[in-house]
Amino acid sequence: MNEIASPELDWWTLLTDPDYLTDPHPHLKRIREKGQVHYDPASDIYFVLGHEAFSSMVRAPQMGRDTRLWTNGWSRPESKQRDPLSYELFSEFQRQMVNSDQPDHRRMRDVYEKAFRPADIPPLRPMIEAEARKLAEDLPDGTPVEFMTAFANHLPLRVVRNLFQISPDMDPKLAEWNAALVKIGDIMMSQEQKREALEALRAYKDFLRGHLEACRGNPDNRLIGLAIEALDNGIMDEDETLNNLKGLVSGNETTVNVLGNGLLTLVNHPDAMQKLRSEPALMRTAIEEILRYEPAINFILRVAIEDFDCCGTSIPKGSLALGLICAINRDPERFSEAESFDIARRPNAQYIFGGGPHVCIGAALARLEVEVALSVLLERFSRIELTGDPVWWTDRTNQRGLQSLPVRFTR
Numbered sequence: 352m353n354e355i356a357s358p359e360l361d362w363w364t365l366l367t368d369p370d371y372l373t374d375p376h377p378h379l380k381r382i383r384e385k386g387q388v389h390y391d392p393a394s395d396i397y398f399v400l401g402h403e404a405f406s407s408m409v410r411a412p413q414m415g416r417d418t419r420l421w422t423n424g425w426s427r428p429e430s431k432q433r434d435p436l437s438y439e440l441f442s443e444f445q446r447q448m449v450n451s452d453q454p455d456h457r458r459m460r461d462v463y464e465k466a467f468r469p470a471d472i473p474p475l476r477p478m479i480e481a482e483a484r485k486l487a488e489d490l491p492d493g494t495p496v497e498f499m500t501a502f503a504n505h506l507p508l509r510v511v512r513n514l515f516q517i518s519p520d521m522d523p524k525l526a527e528w529n530a531a532l533v534k535i536g537d538i539m540m541s542q543e544q545k546r547e548a549l550e551a552l553r554a555y556k557d558f559l560r561g562h563l564e565a566c567r568g569n570p571d572n573r574l575i576g577l578a579i580e581a582l583d584n585g586i587m588d589e590d591e592t593l594n595n596l597k598g599l600v601s602g603n604e605t606t607v608n609v610l611g612n613g614l615l616t617l618v619n620h621p622d623a624m625q626k627l628r629s630e631p632a633l634m635r636t637a638i639e640e641i642l643r644y645e646p647a648i649n650f651i652l653r654v655a656i657e658d659f660d661c662c663g664t665s666i667p668k669g670s671l672a673l674g675l676i677c678a679i680n681r682d683p684e685r686f687s688e689a690e691s692f693d694i695a696r697r698p699n700a701q702y703i704f705g706g707g708p709h710v711c712i713g714a715a716l717a718r719l720e721v722e723v724a725l726s727v728l729l730e731r732f733s734r735i736e737l738t739g740d741p742v743w744w745t746d747r748t749n750q751r752g753l754q755s756l757p758v759r760f761t762r
């Protein structure tokens with residue numbers, strides 16, 4: 352189970368190849384068969400493809416998320432001269448929980464976690480259902496429609512802006528900023544895209560600064576209230592408060608991917624869709640299986656704070672490690688019949704939300720949105736079928752989602 356240096360494998364070309372981005376599974380299966388952890392000498396990056404290795408990595412205190420510690424990374428202060436734009440962009444968004452190690456991570460996460468406890472999420476169902484029904488009612492009956500632009504792109508955005516009590520007038524702006532920001536974390540980012548992301552980030556933070564002030568004294572706005580309280584009490588400074596809020600508001604992009612990936616997986620498995628119609632109690636396990644089988648993200652990063660032994664592979668301090676989720680979620684050592692889509696699969700230790708201290712804070716909310724959306728669609732339409740070829744995003748290396756999904760809904 353030792354690290355495999357794979358000089359014959361050009362990782363960078365692979366991870367940016369449109370064929371790979373359209374269907375990474377056969378490529379990753381082949382590579383994972385050779386070992387759980389691979390080292391790429393060209394990029395000096397460790398790639399983690401095994402479930403056991405990823406599981407130990409995300410829980411290890413030696414492995415953090417602060418990329419300033421990555422020896423060869425563009426977020427190190429030393430990189431400022433080499434690539435000033437990247438450094439400026441990184442510095443603008445660095446100070447938030449997802450990019451911090453302990454104790455800063457815990458200090459910030461504690462503030463927001465109070466609004467994402469298991470009991471906080473179910474009361475949001477009526478709001479999510481109302482939004483999903485409105486969108487479903489507008490879907491045409493019996494004629495082809497592009498699902499991403501007609502439904503998936505809107506629902507998570509509307510849910511999150513309701514949650515933060517942001518006006519619906521802001522939908523186009525939020526969508527525009529999110530589209531620019533989705534490139535952050537991507538390994539193929541042009542200088543132009545970096546400039547766009549930086550502009551979007553600053554505009555987002557300006558907007559949130561104003562929103563925060565406008566919401567002062569409104570006791571109904573729980574999330575914003577928690578942010579204001581932490582700011583006023585000196586638990587977070589303004590930059591941390593705004594970056595964390597931005598992270599929460601724009602966390603909806605991955606949920607968009609899950610809606611598209613989920614519907615595509617169901618139309619590609621009509622027997623499973625039929626079974627789900629006749630046994631709606633399977634919805635929870637079906638969602639976990641969608642998240643496992645066709646994950647909405649490609650990789651999750653960690654940086655070694657100290658040397659770490661990852662299932663027999665030594666990851667030295669200062670190294671970057673990327674967990675490749677499509678490989679991890681189909682590891683046959685963890686999942687029986689890993690390549691099959693089984694909506695009743697139990698247990699299902701899929702890793703789309705990461706793990707350890709950074710495990711996605713919005714996981715329960717995302718699961719509820721997907722559950723409500725799929726239930727509303729299955730209930731309203733007796734037939735859902737593909738009417739053309741789905742198109743995957745092939746210019747996003749970090750996220751895995753559909754650019755277009757042509758389908759027909761029939762009542």
Ligand code: HEM
Pocket residue numbers: 409416448449450460598599600602603605606609647648651652703704705706707708709710711712713714716717718
């Ligand atoms: C299906 C949709 C989603 C997916 C696949 C997803 C995935 C992830 C992943 C992989 C991480 C990093 C975990 C790690 O490094 O171990 C993360 C963290 C995070 N997510 Fe999500 N997420 C989703 C939805 C959301 C939503 C709806 C929100 C906001 C309401 C959100 C807010 C966050 C935040 C704030 C963090 C940082 C947590 C921390 O560092 O402690 N996510 N998410």
